[in-house]
Amino acid sequence: MTTTVVEPQLDSPPRPVRRRRGRSTGSRDAWLLTLPALIPVLVLSVIPLAQGVYYGFTDKRAGLGIATHVTGLENFRKLWHNHLFLESFRIGLIWAVSVTLIQFVLGLGLALLLNEDLRLRWLARTLALIPWAMPPVIVAIMWRLLLDPTVGPVNQSLKDLHISDTGINWLGDFHTALPAVIMVGVWVGMPQTTIALLAGLQGIPADLHEAAAVDGAGAWRRFFSVTLPQLRPIIFAITSLDFIWNFNSFGLVYVLTAGGPGGKTMLPMLFAYNEAFRYGQFGYASAMGDVMVLLVVIFLGLYLRAGLRKADA
Amino acid sequence: MRKPTKAVRTGQYVALALYLIFLGFPLLWLLSISLKTPRELASINPHLIPHHFQWSNYSDAFDAQGLLRSAGNSTIVALGSMVLTIVVAFPAAYALGRFKTRLRPIATGWILVSQLFPVILIVIPLFMILRSIHLLNSLFGLVLVYLVWTLPFALWMLRGYVAALPRDLEEAAAVDGAGRLRTLVSIVLPLLRPGLVATAMFAFISAWNEFFFALVLLKNDNVRTLPLTLAHFVGAEGQVSLGPLAAGSVMATVPSLLVFAVLQRRLTSGLLAGAVKG
Numbered sequence: 001m002t003t004t005v006v007e008p009q010l011d012s013p014p015r016p017v018r019r020r021r022g023r024s025t026g027s028r029d030a031w032l033l034t035l036p037a038l039i040p041v042l043v044l045s046v047i048p049l050a051q052g053v054y055y056g057f058t059d060k061r062a063g064l065g066i067a068t069h070v071t072g073l074e075n076f077r078k079l080w081h082n083h084l085f086l087e088s089f090r091i092g093l094i095w096a097v098s099v100t101l102i103q104f105v106l107g108l109g110l111a112l113l114l115n116e117d118l119r120l121r122w123l124a125r126t127l128a129l130i131p132w133a134m135p136p137v138i139v140a141i142m143w144r145l146l147l148d149p150t151v152g153p154v155n156q157s158l159k160d161l162h163i164s165d166t167g168i169n170w171l172g173d174f175h176t177a178l179p180a181v182i183m184v185g186v187w188v189g190m191p192q193t194t195i196a197l198l199a200g201l202q203g204i205p206a207d208l209h210e211a212a213a214v215d216g217a218g219a220w221r222r223f224f225s226v227t228l229p230q231l232r233p234i235i236f237a238i239t240s241l242d243f244i245w246n247f248n249s250f251g252l253v254y255v256l257t258a259g260g261p262g263g264k265t266m267l268p269m270l271f272a273y274n275e276a277f278r279y280g281q282f283g284y285a286s287a288m289g290d291v292m293v294l295l296v297v298i299f300l301g302l303y304l305r306a307g308l309r310k311a312d313a
Numbered sequence: 314m315r316k317p318t319k320a321v322r323t324g325q326y327v328a329l330a331l332y333l334i335f336l337g338f339p340l341l342w343l344l345s346i347s348l349k350t351p352r353e354l355a356s357i358n359p360h361l362i363p364h365h366f367q368w369s370n371y372s373d374a375f376d377a378q379g380l381l382r383s384a385g386n387s388t389i390v391a392l393g394s395m396v397l398t399i400v401v402a403f404p405a406a407y408a409l410g411r412f413k414t415r416l417r418p419i420a421t422g423w424i425l426v427s428q429l430f431p432v433i434l435i436v437i438p439l440f441m442i443l444r445s446i447h448l449l450n451s452l453f454g455l456v457l458v459y460l461v462w463t464l465p466f467a468l469w470m471l472r473g474y475v476a477a478l479p480r481d482l483e484e485a486a487a488v489d490g491a492g493r494l495r496t497l498v499s500i501v502l503p504l505l506r507p508g509l510v511a512t513a514m515f516a517f518i519s520a521w522n523e524f525f526f527a528l529v530l531l532k533n534d535n536v537r538t539l540p541l542t543l544a545h546f547v548g549a550e551g552q553v554s555l556g557p558l559a560a561g562s563v564m565a566t567v568p569s570l571l572v573f574a575v576l577q578r579r580l581t582s583g584l585l586a587g588a589v590k591g
Contacts, residue, residue, distance in 0.1 A: 142562065
């Protein structure tokens, strides 16, 4: 085939173009073109998801040829009395909220720095993106090496600074396991948060800042009355997404601690995974998934409603 | 705008230095371990810079059980889902970007909803579907799953690029009597190349890095992907020494890091492009 098309000039980010009236002649074509994507999504995503939600109301087991019965709300009643599960939910919430919050604060700080004219900015920008590209399993292995109680550099520095002489078993101690895992979670999630906030910062018109400066507002004042309000939509979007991703995350903590010690880092996803693929309780595990969705939806609903209300005021 | 005072600038550089340490030190440490001798690794007084640089950890990692085969498996899966994603996403993204049909709000809605659900809900039925068609423990089965899993974001990204293309050429082609398919292949495809490259890289990285689906859907040693094998090494059974483990980890990171280096600019702008065009 010969392509006699002019050289594409679209290497830069796409720019909006003028819109023409869409004609509806292509409606059938549109369906045909979408079909190759639609079928796999339906068969391997929409239908399984509906099934998964439904399994929560059954006693489905892993083995072949075991009859499945609809048990209604029985799974949920059992979950309500399962204190291990409730505990894993509490841990999951602590994990998701702290990681999201710390990510936001650190990400905003870094974005503000990257928005300034500093040397080594390119290096920080590059480093801040790397965790995005790394497989979560590798990140977990890397931090296990760092936090190793005997040969890890973190404990070594503590000894050198005489903060702790014996060393701390970060991932194995009841008190430090969850905070340590949260720190790794923050490290992993820095890229998306920082980049989103940086894009937001760069979108703030400079004259807003100048006008505020002319009115005599100092740096702090400008930050709170110009920067933050302007960033608001992006802040809500990225923290909501971060919360969902964190609450549903699995691989990182699975490799870091596998939920230990003593269930101190047993996130809901780990709990449900064990229930499904270690004990074969497909129905019960699906019920946990149902509860997780419900909780995320309620949480986000409250969060976004609070955001909207404040925006109206 | 006024220049910041010297004190403010100093504070900013201190903060930047702290960020650089937090973000960069873990990576340097991993590299450092991968270059150390076993004796130096056992030292309780570790240094960031190895006394003797040695590369044998890397060759040891290649010899470690199954690591090379896992790298092969990961490559097959990542390339497979990359190609399949592009083939499927290109026409669909074009349709979503060009036609105002009911498909568009449905697709956008699905992209958002699919983010919300924990993968445990989808993986159990998937496990049973793949078991019934004998695609458990199969790299092809995993590629299918990755295709579906990557599609929402790939479509979202690519649609932004489509919406930014000028329509004039397509209309000219239609006037000249070219059919829809012809227009798509010889007009749109070349123009959309930057977007397609970005989407392809995104699909590659997603598949290369993925862990959860692989953990559930692959049980045999011979089909394991890299993340599975490396995770196995640090698990209860894994007794691989630190040096080769770190070397293997570095090697598993390099491909997605290289792809990402090319991609990152386009990924961030593609994200934004997808977001602005409602």
